[in-house]
Amino acid sequence: xxxxxxxxxxxxxxxxxxxxxxxxxxEMDCSIAAVVSDVTRNGHPVVGYGFSSNGRYSxxxxxxxxxxxxxxxxxxxxxxxxxxxxxxxxRAWEVxxxxxxxxxHGERSVAVGVVDMALFDLAAxxxxxxxxxxxxxxxxxxxxxxxVFVYAAGGYYxxxxxxxELQDEMKRFLDxxxxxxxxxxxxxELAEDLERIEAVxxxxxxxxxxxxxxxNGRFDLDTALRYGEAxxxxxxxxxxEPGDPLDYxxxxxxxxxxxxxxxxxxxxxxxxxxxxxxxxxxxxPDRDTIQVDPVLSYGLVEYFRIQDMLHRHGWxxxxxxxxxxxxxxxxxxxxxxxxGNESYPGEFQPTGGFADSAVVQNxxxxxxxxxGIGFEAKAGLHEVFLGLGT
Ligand code: MG
Numbered sequence: 001x002x003x004x005x006x007x008x009x010x011x012x013x014x015x016x017x018x019x020x021x022x023x024x025x026x027e028m029d030c031s032i033a034a035v036v037s038d039v040t041r042n043g044h045p046v047v048g049y050g051f052s053s054n055g056r057y058s059x060x061x062x063x064x065x066x067x068x069x070x071x072x073x074x075x076x077x078x079x080x081x082x083x084x085x086x087x088x089x090x091r092a093w094e095v096x097x098x099x100x101x102x103x104x105h106g107e108r109s110v111a112v113g114v115v116d117m118a119l120f121d122l123a124a125x126x127x128x129x130x131x132x133x134x135x136x137x138x139x140x141x142x143x144x145x146x147x148v149f150v151y152a153a154g155g156y157y158x159x160x161x162x163x164x165e166l167q168d169e170m171k172r173f174l175d176x177x178x179x180x181x182x183x184x185x186x187x188x189e190l191a192e193d194l195e196r197i198e199a200v201x202x203x204x205x206x207x208x209x210x211x212x213x214x215x216n217g218r219f220d221l222d223t224a225l226r227y228g229e230a231x232x233x234x235x236x237x238x239x240x241e242p243g244d245p246l247d248y249x250x251x252x253x254x255x256x257x258x259x260x261x262x263x264x265x266x267x268x269x270x271x272x273x274x275x276x277x278x279x280x281x282x283x284x285p286d287r288d289t290i291q292v293d294p295v296l297s298y299g300l301v302e303y304f305r306i307q308d309m310l311h312r313h314g315w316x317x318x319x320x321x322x323x324x325x326x327x328x329x330x331x332x333x334x335x336x337x338x339x340g341n342e343s344y345p346g347e348f349q350p351t352g353g354f355a356d357s358a359v360v361q362n363x364x365x366x367x368x369x370x371x372g373i374g375f376e377a378k379a380g381l382h383e384v385f386l387g388l389g390t
Pocket of ligand 1: 240
């Protein structure tokens with residue numbers, strides 16, 4: 001019967017000089033965690049690791065005061081699968097959320113997401129399987145996808161970054177093997193953003209279906225519609241987060257007027273919020289993309305509930321492309337047959353990105369055979385986890 005013997009947490013910087021329409025990432029940090037079991041392999045304890053996705057700050061206070069103590073104080077059998085052979089992230093989730101009222105998600109969902117990732121890593125390692133294969137077996141999902149579509153998110157605003165630097169960045173993404181790229185909009189005036197879009201389209205041979213744009217929730221309704229009208233002729237891959245993430249009426253109006261694909265959801269942190277999105281925001285299951293980030297929204301346990309809810313509303317899992325490009329979401333995308341995954345080449349280190357050996361081929365990344373999530377195959381990140389004292 002495996003037991004959790006210790007949980008360590010810490011905060012690390014994931015600094016970057018970039019900015020989107022809303023925030024600068026200069027002060028961005030994230031929580032990391034290590035869940036240590038009493039199972040040993042080759043003389044070492046089996047440890048699961050987790051971190052919070054980029055875009056929200058560390059949640060150490062909630063981890064230290066509520067989430068971690070609840071797990072450590074629970075009777076060990078409460079955290080186990082029915083047959084007692086492994087840690088059960090779903091049952092552990094119920095323990096982590098004990099005495100938490102519904103609604104109002106914010107940072108709590110981030111804290112739970114960090115430990116949820118570590119618990120899934122641990123459970124798959126105890127079973128000695130790559131996470132996507134463990135998930136497939138545990139939840140009867142069939143063979144995982146062998147590789148996953150990834151697009152390169154970049155095109156941020158940065159001091160001294162002009163059109164030619166933006167084009168160079170996009171060329172670099174294509175040289176790395178990506179086919180679809182994304183740039184920020186809404187940090188400048190419409191005329192300047194259109195110049196940036198046209199500059200990138202030159203790099204893409206004029207193919208708008210390989211370019212996504214992201215407004216990061218910046219626009220009011222009038223501006224969102226004005227941009228939509230200007231963007232429509234380009235036939236873009238998608239137009240992301242035009243307005244405030246919680247303004248479903250705004251989004252529904254944009255969806256009525258903008259016929260191209262829309263994408264949103266990275267700033268929704270629960271199944272209840274995602275349900276409101278599909279109920280009230282005019283999202284179209286034949287073309288739009290839902291970007292809820294499993295790690296920022298109570299982890300994979302909650303993400304399974306979101307997938308069930310979407311299925312009941314007539315949505316295919318292929319219409320989900322989570323925010324936050326990292327190894328955990330790659331496994332989730334492969335196992336749950338999602339539409340793909342975000343990727344930020346070179347940004348948000350050490351947590352962002354994939355295994356050191358991962359190569360993007362024709363816009364797709366294959367998974368590795370490492371047990372668990374495979375953090376051990378990403379040297380810089382593994383070193384940071386080892387610094388937690390495991
Ligand atoms: Mg975004």
